[in-house]
Amino acid sequence: xxxxxxxxxxxxxxxxxxxxxxxxxxxxxxxxxxxxxxxxxxxxxxxxxxxxxxxxxxxxxxxxxxxxxxxxxxxxxxxxxxxxxxxxxxxxxxxxxxxxxxxxxxxxxxxxxxxxxxxxxxxxxxxxxxxxxxxxxxxxxxxxxxxxxxxxxxxxxxxxxxxxxxxx
Amino acid sequence: xxxxxxxxxxxxxxxxxxxxxxxxxxxxxxxxxxxxxxxxxxxxxxxxxxxxxxxxxxxxxxxxxxxxxxxxxxxxxxxxxxxxxxxxxxxxxxxxxxxxxxxxxxxxxxxxxxxxxxxxxxxxxxxxxxxxxxxxxxxxxxxxxxxxxxxxxxxxxxxxxxxxxxxxxxxxxxxxxxxxxxxxxxxxxxxxxxxxxxxxxxxxxxxxxxxxxxxxxxxxxxxxxxxxxxxxxxxxxxxxxxxxxxxxxxxxxxxxxxxxxxxxxxxxxxxxxxxxxxxxxxxxxxxxxxxxxxxxxxxxxxxxxxxxxxxxxxxxxxxxxxxxxxxxxxxxxxxxxxxxxxxxxxxxxxxxxxxxxxxxxxxxxxxxxxxxxxxxxxxxxxxxxxxxxxxxxxxxxxxxxxxxxxxxxxxxxxxxxxxxxxxxxxxxxxxxxxxxxxxxxxxxxxxxxxxxxxxxxxxxxxxxxxxxxxxxxxxxxxxxxxxxxxxxxxxxxxxxxxxxxxxxxxxxxxxxxxxxxxxxxxxxxxxxxxxxxxx
Amino acid sequence: xxxxxxxxxxxxxxxxxxxxxxxxxxxxxxxxxxxxxxxxxxxxxxxxxxxxxxxxxxxxxxxxxxxxxxxxxxxxxxxxxxxxxxxxxxxxxxxxxxxxxxxxxxxxxxxxxxxxxxxxxxxxxxxxxxxxxxxxxxxxxxxxxxxxxxxxxxxxxxxxxxxxxxxxxxxxxxxxxxxxxxxxxxxxxxxxxxxxxxxxxxxxxxxxxxxxxxxxxxxxxxxxxxxxxxxxxxxxxxxxxxxxxxxxxxxxxxxxxxxxxxxxxxxxxxxxxxxxxxxxxxxx
Ligand code: SF4
Ligand code: SF4
Numbered sequence: 001x002x003x004x005x006x007x008x009x010x011x012x013x014x015x016x017x018x019x020x021x022x023x024x025x026x027x028x029x030x031x032x033x034x035x036x037x038x039x040x041x042x043x044x045x046x047x048x049x050x051x052x053x054x055x056x057x058x059x060x061x062x063x064x065x066x067x068x069x070x071x072x073x074x075x076x077x078x079x080x081x082x083x084x085x086x087x088x089x090x091x092x093x094x095x096x097x098x099x100x101x102x103x104x105x106x107x108x109x110x111x112x113x114x115x116x117x118x119x120x121x122x123x124x125x126x127x128x129x130x131x132x133x134x135x136x137x138x139x140x141x142x143x144x145x146x147x148x149x150x151x152x153x154x155x156x157x158x159x160x161x162x163x164x165x166x167x168x
Numbered sequence: 169x170x171x172x173x174x175x176x177x178x179x180x181x182x183x184x185x186x187x188x189x190x191x192x193x194x195x196x197x198x199x200x201x202x203x204x205x206x207x208x209x210x211x212x213x214x215x216x217x218x219x220x221x222x223x224x225x226x227x228x229x230x231x232x233x234x235x236x237x238x239x240x241x242x243x244x245x246x247x248x249x250x251x252x253x254x255x256x257x258x259x260x261x262x263x264x265x266x267x268x269x270x271x272x273x274x275x276x277x278x279x280x281x282x283x284x285x286x287x288x289x290x291x292x293x294x295x296x297x298x299x300x301x302x303x304x305x306x307x308x309x310x311x312x313x314x315x316x317x318x319x320x321x322x323x324x325x326x327x328x329x330x331x332x333x334x335x336x337x338x339x340x341x342x343x344x345x346x347x348x349x350x351x352x353x354x355x356x357x358x359x360x361x362x363x364x365x366x367x368x369x370x371x372x373x374x375x376x377x378x379x380x381x382x383x384x385x386x387x388x389x390x391x392x393x394x395x396x397x398x399x400x401x402x403x404x405x406x407x408x409x410x411x412x413x414x415x416x417x418x419x420x421x422x423x424x425x426x427x428x429x430x431x432x433x434x435x436x437x438x439x440x441x442x443x444x445x446x447x448x449x450x451x452x453x454x455x456x457x458x459x460x461x462x463x464x465x466x467x468x469x470x471x472x473x474x475x476x477x478x479x480x481x482x483x484x485x486x487x488x489x490x491x492x493x494x495x496x497x498x499x500x501x502x503x504x505x506x507x508x509x510x511x512x513x514x515x516x517x518x519x520x521x522x523x524x525x526x527x528x529x530x531x532x533x534x535x536x537x538x539x540x541x542x543x544x545x546x547x548x549x550x551x552x553x554x555x556x557x558x559x560x561x562x563x564x565x566x567x568x569x570x571x572x573x574x575x576x577x578x579x580x581x582x583x584x585x586x587x588x589x590x591x592x593x594x595x596x597x598x599x600x601x602x603x604x605x606x607x608x609x610x611x612x613x614x615x616x617x618x619x620x621x622x623x624x625x626x627x628x629x630x631x632x633x634x635x636x637x638x639x640x641x642x643x644x645x646x647x648x649x650x651x652x653x654x655x656x657x658x659x660x661x662x663x664x665x666x667x668x669x670x671x672x673x674x675x676x677x678x679x680x681x682x683x684x685x686x687x688x689x690x691x692x693x694x695x696x697x698x699x700x701x702x703x
Numbered sequence: 704x705x706x707x708x709x710x711x712x713x714x715x716x717x718x719x720x721x722x723x724x725x726x727x728x729x730x731x732x733x734x735x736x737x738x739x740x741x742x743x744x745x746x747x748x749x750x751x752x753x754x755x756x757x758x759x760x761x762x763x764x765x766x767x768x769x770x771x772x773x774x775x776x777x778x779x780x781x782x783x784x785x786x787x788x789x790x791x792x793x794x795x796x797x798x799x800x801x802x803x804x805x806x807x808x809x810x811x812x813x814x815x816x817x818x819x820x821x822x823x824x825x826x827x828x829x830x831x832x833x834x835x836x837x838x839x840x841x842x843x844x845x846x847x848x849x850x851x852x853x854x855x856x857x858x859x860x861x862x863x864x865x866x867x868x869x870x871x872x873x874x875x876x877x878x879x880x881x882x883x884x885x886x887x888x889x890x891x892x893x894x895x896x897x898x899x900x901x902x903x904x905x906x907x908x909x910x911x912x913x914x915x916x917x918x919x920x921x922x923x924x925x926x927x928x929x930x931x932x933x934x935x936x937x938x939x940x941x942x943x944x945x946x947x948x949x950x951x952x953x954x955x956x957x958x959x960x961x962x963x964x965x966x967x968x969x970x971x972x973x974x975x976x977x978x979x980x981x982x983x984x985x986x987x
């Protein structure tokens with residue numbers, strides 16, 4: 001009787017129900033869960049914010065501080081942010097048990113102090129980004145602390161002095 | 169152009185604007201669109217869909233693209249009709265091509281173009297949407313919220329309600345079944361309760377080319393990878409981006425893995441609808457192996473997220489290939505036994521035979537797709553007709569049945585499970601080396617492309633016009649969109665008890681279809697007498 | 704009689720446990736863990752602790768639902784009482800009372816289903832009606848015949864077979880759970896019930912399974928010629944076993960459709976009854 005075959009199959013298979021959460025969940029080595037941003041590495045460059053498809057990441061600027069906020073409630077665990085991060089500050093974890101009774105618990109923030117242009121006082125960007133730029137590229141610190149506009153005019157002035165043309 | 173295709177194109181008349189490997193764009197005047205459509209339909213072309221585009225800032229017109237698929241030649245013929253801005257109307261092709269019914273109404277609602285010579289009604293937009301506001305026009309912002317209009321309730325509900333939240337279907341949709349005793353005599357369908365407006369979203373500044381695949385993947389919770397692949401294929405075709413061969417193979421493998429999980433899911437649901445819960449539990453138990461494999465290959469059980477323009481984000485290695493082979497071998501063995509048991513259950517046979525019949529001619533007239541078409545004697549499979557990705561390199565059988573009933577659709581899917589397993593095996597054997605993604609590419613604006621994929625539910629069509637940084641227009645036609653209209657033919661005369669099975673037998677995916685909204689209530693219908701009345 | 708009632712109470716308290724075992728067994732065949740064995744008891748306790756929801760139609764409807772359960776309780780007690788003496792010792796009177804009680808219970812069930820202002824409920828009621836018509840008359844005839852003490856082996860065997868089939872139909876399991884078929888009727892006859900009233904209907908459903916199992920066991924006890932204490936012990940031991948057998952059978956099948964079910968039952972039971980008539984007439 002082939003209708004009774006199912007009994008044989010069941011007997012052979014045994015029980016497949018897992019006693020989760022008393023048993024560990026089945027996760028493969030490739031599983032992508034929530035991401036974690038390492039505040040000590042992040043520059044606040046915003047590349048991750050730009051790529052994030054569901055807007056789970058946001059960069060807010062209060063004038064003094066720039067805040068990178070990660071709201072796991074919107075995250076689709078795609079890991080694109082980790083892929084584009086120039087500072088390798090984002091790690092894709094295997095966390096997925098994320099429910100919480102408070103919305104705040106679903107948010108994490110990295111706060112960056114902003115620097116101002118040493119010449120005109122307008123906003124440049126985060127201190128962390130500044131430092132890493134100085135570290136990684138051959139740019140003199142006196143230029144790096146300037147906003148792009150002042151940087152340009154300072155460079156023009158310096159260049160013109162060097163080639164002997166009077167400025168203005 | 170092949171000679172056969174050239175003869176057809178010449179007969180249509182009009183201006184051939186563009187000829188690509190598998191697409192031919194022909195601009196024809198409004199007056200001849202109906203004859204052209206007739207001609208194409210008579211030349212064995214299937215109707216894929218129509219697309220309305222607001223191209224006023226490009227050429228000063230609204231444009232309608234009627235996409236016909238010449239399956240036998242593997243070529244799409246796209247009729248392009250220009251509709252002037254000051255007089256937005258054109259002639260309908262529904263009288264020649266019944267399958268164009270929904271997409272014309274969709275264009276009418278979203279773009280405000282009137283179709284002459286057919287019955288029209290509000291279809292796509294909800295009842296409280298104001299008149300004269302057309303969301304797909306470019307001046308309409310994607311985050312705009314027009315004020316609600318309160319209208320009188322148009323109809324009273326009657327008959328046997330199946331939905332909007334029906335236990336058997338697990339998705340919001342609404343069928344009204346009119347019965348005589350236990351026999352269904354007519355059906356009214358109303359769906360699209362979960363319209364998300366993603367086509368508009370994708371062309372808004374909120375999205376970029378790179379982000380849309382993740383949006384596309386969320387069109388469907390079951391076969392999302394189909395949608396992201398199809399979108400990407402359309403963009404890659406439009407921009408002539410060469411994807412590495414290895415990436416095409418990986419995409420094909422993942423597509424087949426997705427089909428396995430989708431079919432196993434459906435077979436389980438079908439068993440449950442027939443009261444055979446053991447079949448349900450065991451089918452889903454077997455499916456679990458596939459889900460775990462998918463996670464191991466891509467990083468996620470569903471919404472795999474590995475598709476990017478130019479390739480894939482995750483490569484295969486020896487371990488993954490090994491696990492793939494082991495899993496499909498195990499699935500094959502276990503599913504074989506289950507299928508034998510399932511098909512021997514007397515109630516399954518007696519209830520699936522001869523119920524929900526869709527004849528071949530009805531299937532042809534509505535251009536139905538996928539297992540529904542193949543169960544009604546239409547030999548259609550995008551993987552064979554328009555070989556894409558790596559499908560040209562593998563051999564497999566396309567199951568074909570002529571009965572058109574629920575059993576035929578069940579058998580098609582059962583056999584396709586085995587075929588998919590064979591395809592995965594061959595793909596893994598042939599897997600070429602090399603990289604899996606091209607990083608450098610350029611997507612010039614103003615290019616067009618049609619892409620199609622054989623999803624588990626049938627042909628999925630994406631049409632893209634490229635824009636700056638994001639698609640100018642992206643149109644999705646999910647397989648269920650094409651198959652739901654056939655339900656009316658299938659449900660008439662079917663016992664009420666088999667109605668849920670019949671509805672489920674097209675493997676409907678309402679959220680895919682619900683990018684737009686449909687109401688199918690004709691005022692004349694109310695004359696049907698409710699023969700079963702409560703109280 | 705008193706000790707019959709005591710035994711009956713014990714048996715009835717065990718019925719939901721048997722139902723729990725049924726859920727466990729079914730889960731095992733599904734390769735799943737399933738709910739605890741006492742789950743049906745937990746369900747009942749929970750349902751009865753909820754606020755009373757009276758469906759549209761009012762108190763009359765409630766009355767019918769409760770009456771249906773009480774009738775089934777009485778029928779169950781009667782069966783248990785019979786099992787203390789054995790079916791062979793049961794009187795025709797008791798058999799008739801039992802048949803009348805089950806008849807009343809099904810009539811009440813159908814009444815409450817079709818009186819609802821809900822198409823699913825009404826359809827479920829009609830289905831129940833068709834099903835009952837195609838099983839219960841045969842059940843009555845074969846039961847009466849067996850109790851009347853037919854000696855001929857062939858007649859007894861055929862009557863027993865009819866009773867076994869009809870008893871299975873009474874249990875309301877797959878393939879004959881069409882009156883509340885979830886996918887098409889969304890619980891059908893029970894759709895309007897909630898809280899304690901649903902609890903009452905759940906008790907009725909469990910009792911039907913209990914009656915079905917006990918009746919089946921009694922047939923075997925009769926065929927085995929047991930009576931008195933041995934009969935009682937046999938019933939106590941075999942009822943859960945029969946229950947499990949019914950479970951396994953139902954797990955292996957799919958749900959029938961009302962027209963198919965009626966046709967199948969009618970043809971099968973009709974042929975068997977004709978055979979019974981012939982053998983009874985011939986006295987074999
Ligand atoms: S450094 Fe990385 S994490 Fe920080 S803002 Fe840039 S991309 Fe995001
Ligand atoms: S994982 Fe994806 S969704 Fe989540 S924060 Fe990163 S980019 Fe955004």
